[in-house]
Amino acid sequence: MPHATVISDHPPRKGPRIGPMPHFTVIIPTHNVAHHIGDAIRSVLAQSWSDLTLLVIDDGSSDGTLEVSRQFHDPRVQVLRQDHQGVSSARNHGLRRASSPFVAFLDGDDRWMPHKLERQLAHLARAPEVGLSFSWSRLIDARDRPIGLLQTPHIQGITSRVLLLENPVSNGSTVVARREAFEALRFPSGGHDCFFDETLTHMEDLECWVRLCHQTRWQVEGLPELLTEYRLHIDGASARIDRMLEGHARIRERIGRYAPELIDEPAGPATARMLWYAARRGLVMERTVEEVLELVRAAEAADPALMRNRRLERMLLLTALGLRRLPGPMYGWVRDVGFGVAGQVQRRVALWR
Helix, strand or coil: CCCCCCCCCCCCCCCCCCCCCCCEEEEEEECCCCCCHHHHHHHHHCCCCCCEEEEEEEECCCCCHHHHHCCCCCCCEEEEEECCCCHHHHHHHHHHHCCCCEEEECCCCCEECCCHHHHHHHHHHHCCCEEEEEEEEEEECCCCCEEEEEECCCCCCECHHHHHHHCCCCCHHHCEEEHHHHHCCCEEECCEEECCCCCCCCCHHHHHHHHHHHHCCCEEEEEEEEEEEEECCCCCHHHHHHHHHHHHHHHHHHHHHHCHHHHCCCCHHHHHHHHHHHHHHHHHCCCCHHHHHHHHHHHHHHCHHHHHCCHHHHHHHHHHHHHHHCCHHHHHHHHHHHHHHHHHHHHHHHHCC
């Protein structure tokens, strides 16, 4: 069983340390998240490890994101703007400017816990073979409220095949990596150096992690601590799930070009996992009963064996859907209690894996 360190209350370092080469370059790629970018930036500036440079790469926002970002006068913050080219382009922009030995990514609508950088730097120091460290995440809603659910994937024995099938990194805001690991992924494209594939518009980070595991000597490993707050948005959920499934098909095609052995198995199991994930997310994000059931049936059709092994999860999901028949306030209370209990179960199961 991996040891989970309890977050301590020791005080942070006092004041930013601005040197010729800060230990960390934090990259926030952002586009039209004016309501949340301020919280994201504040969560970086509040880190107990204060020796950092923060690069906010505004990817052509039109909602005031750039203006909010420029309100921070901390000398560690640099705000850069580019025409709208996508999140991969924004991340690449930040990486080309980064000179620190360690880099970290935070999406503009997510947040970090105060000791995230310190904890994951210690993780990398203990494990010199690890090039990319990721953490567990707590899910929050658009109003900053914890939903109760967690992302607590397994943290060790992660191969390129496991990444493609399950994506234990979970989301792009969990990652702290060695700059040297990204240098091993550098390739020319469009007249400049790239690390993330700019032709991919969804799940592009997963393709990068798979490439890191497959083509370099670096390992990917997680830290069993809740250090990231990952935001779920209800608006546009259907479109995002559709893009997620389409994006997974595209990255399988792309990975097949340099690692055909990773996709020599039928796409069914990976597709079923994605559909099951979409069904569970649909439940959390209040999609209609019919939409969630359609995703469940599609997952069962893609890989019946996988879903037979998830009978209990399936029963719980269908029970949760049935509870929607309760009056609104009662359903809301039962839902919140249920998510809270589920989150506690997730954490206990993860710690005993």
